[in-house]
Amino acid sequence: MQNLPIYVYITFGVTVLAAILLFFRATNYSKPFIIGSLSWIGLQSALAISGFYNDTATMTTRFTLLFLPALLYILSLFFFKKGRQIIDDLNLPTLTLIHTIRIPVEMVLFWLFLHHSIPQAMTFEGRNFDILSGITAPFIYYFSFVKKKLGNKFIIIWNLICLILLINVVSNALLSLPERFELFGFEQPNIALGFFPFMLLPTFLVPLVLLAMLASIRQLIKYKPMN
Numbered sequence: 269m270q271n272l273p274i275y276v277y278i279t280f281g282v283t284v285l286a287a288i289l290l291f292f293r294a295t296n297y298s299k300p301f302i303i304g305s306l307s308w309i310g311l312q313s314a315l316a317i318s319g320f321y322n323d324t325a326t327m328t329t330r331f332t333l334l335f336l337p338a339l340l341y342i343l344s345l346f347f348f349k350k351g352r353q354i355i356d357d358l359n360l361p362t363l364t365l366i367h368t369i370r371i372p373v374e375m376v377l378f379w380l381f382l383h384h385s386i387p388q389a390m391t392f393e394g395r396n397f398d399i400l401s402g403i404t405a406p407f408i409y410y411f412s413f414v415k416k417k418l419g420n421k422f423i424i425i426w427n428l429i430c431l432i433l434l435i436n437v438v439s440n441a442l443l444s445l446p447e448r449f450e451l452f453g454f455e456q457p458n459i460a461l462g463f464f465p466f467m468l469l470p471t472f473l474v475p476l477v478l479l480a481m482l483a484s485i486r487q488l489i490k491y492k493p494m495n
């Protein structure tokens with residue numbers, strides 16, 4: 269992948285750091301979360317730096333290793349009592365604020381498109397409307413948890429819409445991997461997400477946002493009746 273402007277790396281790095289700190293707050297400052305997150309990030313970063321994910325001949329088949337382990341871990345939390353307790357102890361207002369990171373993520377994706385590293389379909393100029401989740405998150409937070417004007421049903425619907433938007437962009441990312449993009453008419457394959465640090469998007473940021481949405485929906489349905 270060609271050299272990118274330094275502001276792309278800085279923006280993405282700050283976004284990852286913000287996501288860690290926000291979710292750390294949501295866990296009520298859990299040390300296991302910090303240790304587990306940094307270990308996972310370190311392992312995946314080492315693999316990416318070694319070139320494990322960025323060979324276009326193998327990138328499509330290896331791409332699942334970026335997100336599948338985290339996805340399976342998240343799903344397992346809902347099947348075990350201890351996991352459900354972890355989910356129910358998360359701070360709901362902070363889980364809502366976490367979605368603001370989707371704004372800088374979308375900016376980084378747009379810059380990657382401008383530098384021919386991902387297809388336009390993965391940006392807000394194409395088929396990706398995920399930035400709406402980030403833009404609306406502060407308003408949902410304010411009117412739900414500060415002004416207390418929104419009921420739990422409204423927040424559940426908002427989370428479901430955000431989930432659909434996330435699934436949409438993930439689908440576009442998968443369908444535009446090097447071995448598949450020609451089948452779907454994309455002008456540029458998705459190669460950036462196989463390189464450090466941008467592989468942290470599928471391996472860390474997306475699972476974190478997914479967990480925030482699923483945990484919020486569970487809490488709102490079972491334990492957090494509002495207006």
